[in-house]
Amino acid sequence: MSYTLKINGQNHELDVDGDMPLLWAVRDHLKFTGTKFGCGMAQCGACTLHIDGVATRSCVLPVADAVGKEITTIEGLASPAARAVQTAWVELQVPQCGYCQSGQVMSATALLEQNNAPSDADIDSAMSGNICRCGTYPRIKAGIKLAADQIKNAGGVA
Amino acid sequence: MNTNRFSVNKQNADVDTGRRTFLKVAATGSAGLTLGISLSAGAQSRAVADTALEYNAFVSITPDNAVRIYIKHLEMGQGVYTGLATCVAEELDADWAQIVCEHAPVDTAKYANLLMGQQGTGGSTAMANSFMQLRRAGAAARAMLVAAAAQRWQVPADDIKVSQGIVSHASHSATFGELAIDAARQTPPANDNLKLKTPDQFQLIGSESTLRKDVGKHNGTAIYTQDVQLPGMLTAVVAHAPRFGARVRSFDATAALARKGVHQVFEIDTGVAVVADDYWSATKGRELLQIEWDETRAETRSSETLLQQYRSLVETGGTIAEQHGNAVTTLTNASDTMELVFEFPYLAHAQMEPVNCVAQVSGNSAELWYGCQSATGDQMAVAQLLGARPQDVKINTVFAGGGFGRRANPMADYVLEAVRIARQVPDTAVKLVWSREDDMQGGFYRPAYAHKLSAALDSQGNPTAFRARIAGQSIMAGTSMAAMMVSNGIDNTSVEGLTEFAYDVPERQVELHTTDVGIPVQWWRSVGNTHTAFSKEVFIDALARKADIDPIEYRLSLLGNNPRETAVLKLAAEKAGWGTRELPEGWGRGVAVHTSFGSTVAEIAEVSVQGNNFKVERVVAVIDCGIAVNPGVIRAQVEGAIAYGLSAALQDELTLTDGVVDQSNFHNYQVLRMNAMPIVETHILPSTNAPSGVGEPGTPPIAPAVANALADATGQRLTRLPLRLA
Numbered sequence A: 001m002s003y004t005l006k007i008n009g010q011n012h013e014l015d016v017d018g019d020m021p022l023l024w025a026v027r028d029h030l031k032f033t034g035t036k037f038g039c040g041m042a043q044c045g046a047c048t049l050h051i052d053g054v055a056t057r058s059c060v061l062p063v064a065d066a067v068g069k070e071i072t073t074i075e076g077l078a079s080p081a082a083r084a085v086q087t088a089w090v091e092l093q094v095p096q097c098g099y100c101q102s103g104q105v106m107s108a109t110a111l112l113e114q115n116n117a118p119s120d121a122d123i124d125s126a127m128s129g130n131i132c133r134c135g136t137y138p139r140i141k142a143g144i145k146l147a148a149d150q151i152k153n154a155g156g157v158a
Numbered sequence B: 001m002n003t004n005r006f007s008v009n010k011q012n013a014d015v016d017t018g019r020r021t022f023l024k025v026a027a028t029g030s031a032g033l034t035l036g037i038s039l040s041a042g043a044q045s046r047a048v049a050d051t052a053l054e055y056n057a058f059v060s061i062t063p064d065n066a067v068r069i070y071i072k073h074l075e076m077g078q079g080v081y082t083g084l085a086t087c088v089a090e091e092l093d094a095d096w097a098q099i100v101c102e103h104a105p106v107d108t109a110k111y112a113n114l115l116m117g118q119q120g121t122g123g124s125t126a127m128a129n130s131f132m133q134l135r136r137a138g139a140a141a142r143a144m145l146v147a148a149a150a151q152r153w154q155v156p157a158d159d160i161k162v163s164q165g166i167v168s169h170a171s172h173s174a175t176f177g178e179l180a181i182d183a184a185r186q187t188p189p190a191n192d193n194l195k196l197k198t199p200d201q202f203q204l205i206g207s208e209s210t211l212r213k214d215v216g217k218h219n220g221t222a223i224y225t226q227d228v229q230l231p232g233m234l235t236a237v238v239a240h241a242p243r244f245g246a247r248v249r250s251f252d253a254t255a256a257l258a259r260k261g262v263h264q265v266f267e268i269d270t271g272v273a274v275v276a277d278d279y280w281s282a283t284k285g286r287e288l289l290q291i292e293w294d295e296t297r298a299e300t301r302s303s304e305t306l307l308q309q310y311r312s313l314v315e316t317g318g319t320i321a322e323q324h325g326n327a328v329t330t331l332t333n334a335s336d337t338m339e340l341v342f343e344f345p346y347l348a349h350a351q352m353e354p355v356n357c358v359a360q361v362s363g364n365s366a367e368l369w370y371g372c373q374s375a376t377g378d379q380m381a382v383a384q385l386l387g388a389r390p391q392d393v394k395i396n397t398v399f400a401g402g403g404f405g406r407r408a409n410p411m412a413d414y415v416l417e418a419v420r421i422a423r424q425v426p427d428t429a430v431k432l433v434w435s436r437e438d439d440m441q442g443g444f445y446r447p448a449y450a451h452k453l454s455a456a457l458d459s460q461g462n463p464t465a466f467r468a469r470i471a472g473q474s475i476m477a478g479t480s481m482a483a484m485m486v487s488n489g490i491d492n493t494s495v496e497g498l499t500e501f502a503y504d505v506p507e508r509q510v511e512l513h514t515t516d517v518g519i520p521v522q523w524w525r526s527v528g529n530t531h532t533a534f535s536k537e538v539f540i541d542a543l544a545r546k547a548d549i550d551p552i553e554y555r556l557s558l559l560g561n562n563p564r565e566t567a568v569l570k571l572a573a574e575k576a577g578w579g580t581r582e583l584p585e586g587w588g589r590g591v592a593v594h595t596s597f598g599s600t601v602a603e604i605a606e607v608s609v610q611g612n613n614f615k616v617e618r619v620v621a622v623i624d625c626g627i628a629v630n631p632g633v634i635r636a637q638v639e640g641a642i643a644y645g646l647s648a649a650l651q652d653e654l655t656l657t658d659g660v661v662d663q664s665n666f667h668n669y670q671v672l673r674m675n676a677m678p679i680v681e682t683h684i685l686p687s688t689n690a691p692s693g694v695g696e697p698g699t700p701p702i703a704p705a706v707a708n709a710l711a712d713a714t715g716q717r718l719t720r721l722p723l724r725l726a
Helices: A022-029 A080-091 A101-114 A120-127 A137-153 B015-028 B080-092 B126-153 B176-184 B254-258 B279-287 B303-313 B327-333 B375-386 B413-422 B436-441 B529-547 B551-557 B563-576 B631-650 B702-714
Strands: A002-007 A010-015 A048-051 A054-057 A070-072 B059-061 B067-071 B099-103 B161-163 B166-169 B172-175 B234-239 B247-252 B262-268 B271-276 B290-294 B319-324 B337-344 B356-362 B365-370 B393-397 B430-433 B449-457 B463-473 B507-515 B587-596 B599-610 B613-624 B679-684
Touching: A002 A022, A022 B279, A048 A101, A054 A101, A080 A101, A080 A137, A101 A120, A101 A137, A120 A137, A137 B631, B059 B126, B059 B176, B067 B080, B080 B099, B080 B126, B080 B631, B126 B161, B126 B166, B126 B172, B126 B176, B172 B176, B234 B279, B234 B413, B247 B262, B247 B271, B254 B262, B254 B279, B262 B279, B262 B413, B271 B279, B271 B413, B303 B337, B303 B449, B303 B463, B303 B507, B327 B449, B327 B463, B327 B507, B337 B529, B356 B413, B365 B375, B365 B413, B375 B393, B375 B413, B413 B430, B449 B529, B463 B529, B529 B551, B529 B587, B529 B702, B551 B563, B551 B587, B563 B587, B563 B599, B563 B613, B563 B679, B587 B702, B599 B702, B613 B631, B613 B702, B631 B679, B631 B702
Parallel strands: A002 A070, B067 B099, B234 B430, B365 B393, B463 B507, B613 B679
Antiparallel strands: A002 A010, A048 A054, A048 A070, B059 B067, B161 B166, B166 B172, B234 B271, B247 B290, B262 B271, B319 B507, B337 B449, B356 B365, B356 B430, B449 B463, B587 B599, B599 B613
């Protein structure tokens, strides 16, 4: 069946089964490979993208349910919060293997877009759905705080 | 400059044409052709820089002023891109910003791991074996740039300076790029003629400033196996047997083949392969397969049954792995002894990127794209399968989404599975993808073990004799590496860490029962030390407590012959405030120290306990890894190694019921998440020794440090992983 998905501001026509998870439509059909496959059951967060600005696990979201929504993948991230997060990620050398980091960046960005001064507890709560087996958690936390500071210094608009 | 050559993926770029065009343009000094090289069939890791501009096996400098460093080790998160590049850039006097790293091709003659004799990554050897080799490579390239400049400017080479990517003499100055072509034509200097820097001249090695290498891991452009795109590529999944050792008896693929997107279904050695347009179609097709398994030779025991057997085994004598004096007699006659029995479950690696591999077989040759860790071994295995020569198997190495041991399979299991599928779909690239469930239930685990440790004690509570008995599967038996790693029935990876005992105990004996179990096992970050460091350090702690002596003092008194362990312990105690920093009510503090892969690490953990729950709040780590080439990478690795070991200390546990793995995904194989991550403070002991391992040595001490902290807080002596308070 044909579906129209709005991804990173552009409409894409897709002829796939409606029950195909958005992750595979995005990766295998539209070649946005920044969004990663980690578990297939919304347990690890590697597939996190934004649906209408909300961090969402794309590996369990059927394509049919994503129609009419604003989908943002890591390739389309452009908000001040996103830039601050990505700058902090490079600055603090957050990634190790890096495979989970697209999802980490998406979750961190969504957090800062809603709360530009998160506490440790806010960060734990927003980020504990994203597994990193390399154990970059301390740097992710530090990266979010650095990004929050940058946003604050730039005038507080995430 | 494009620092990530895979980030621009133009399907129309023909690599051979690209190479010729590049040479032409390079000769006129234009830059910019580093863009637009696709990862299409035929692309290889040196597509950009032609061999004519290779100064040696590790360095290429192009007129666009890029210094390309070929990394012979797999970058899987351990930081080899940064760490190894640091060595080259140091001696080359390059500007760090001009460094571009890429994986070297598989070519054992050029890129062997000097500690392994074959190309491959593992055993935390990347820096240890490369340090001098890469410094020489950088120094040689520098000498060629200087020779070219001397020729061009007609000045003595000795008067030429090189600093941060600029070659200069009086009024002359040139970038590396401006000299690149002339310099490449110079005769490479002999190793004996190279002048390497003395440590006081190092600018980059040991530098505390973060040496950032942005390779697109923050913006989704870094390419992993899962992301490889090739024209006409298909995706394959495999239905594996529910029990290890079972084989396909028969199968019915009618429904699967009728599924949209499914191309082919066929039997291979390891199960039934489904080849489809994409992953979703392949997976849906697999769900429709009807398979009858022949379980005649399947392993049907439960993990608990095995551990029961191991607990009995360690009550009896095993094969002697190490013997000093007559520990058995001393133990028998001792008036005071201590005994503890330890248990360790199977562990999955659970790296974030499940196992995968892209392969294309054409006639007798093959090309592969994946996070290749055992380069020579994989290449040989594929060549043997196809009846080809190793050089007919071309391997393109991409980033690996974690490894922790899993990707270096001595049997090349998943690589051969990909090739077995691809050869049934000739001239077509096939991406083999394991789901998380396939990965978790697909074997090659850290083996389960039981240990029994015994000590005879003198009147002060000091050990006079020590015996360790270990029961569990051999990682090496039956692999191509058995000849190297197993001797007289002892697989060194089963006993390492308890042999070569750090503590000064005059009589010692280590015994091993190697068990025969049909569950595939493999190394897991820090290998044998994952279990031996735990029993050793918990046991020593228990001895200290029994003697009513401070656990650090007790250790130090037994480490008189061991200056490295002594030094890291003392520094860790100081940094953690051992004996000076007051802990909140309900907290406990524990220590462990262990040497592995040539490096020594002490860790002090602080835990808070509430009822049967606890949280690790803070960990202070001190590492002695020789010269700290890149302190930032070292700290990141120690943090990560602690997180990985802590995950196993707190919750990782893989069990089997009647031979079927009970866990399947992260909902029932729980791993460490951010909310359980402690504060980690890493300190690097200054050293002038040659660099040693960094990726693994931080893992072994964390579980015993936490167990010892729990003993401090609660009095409970936990000897089974994962740790659970009663």
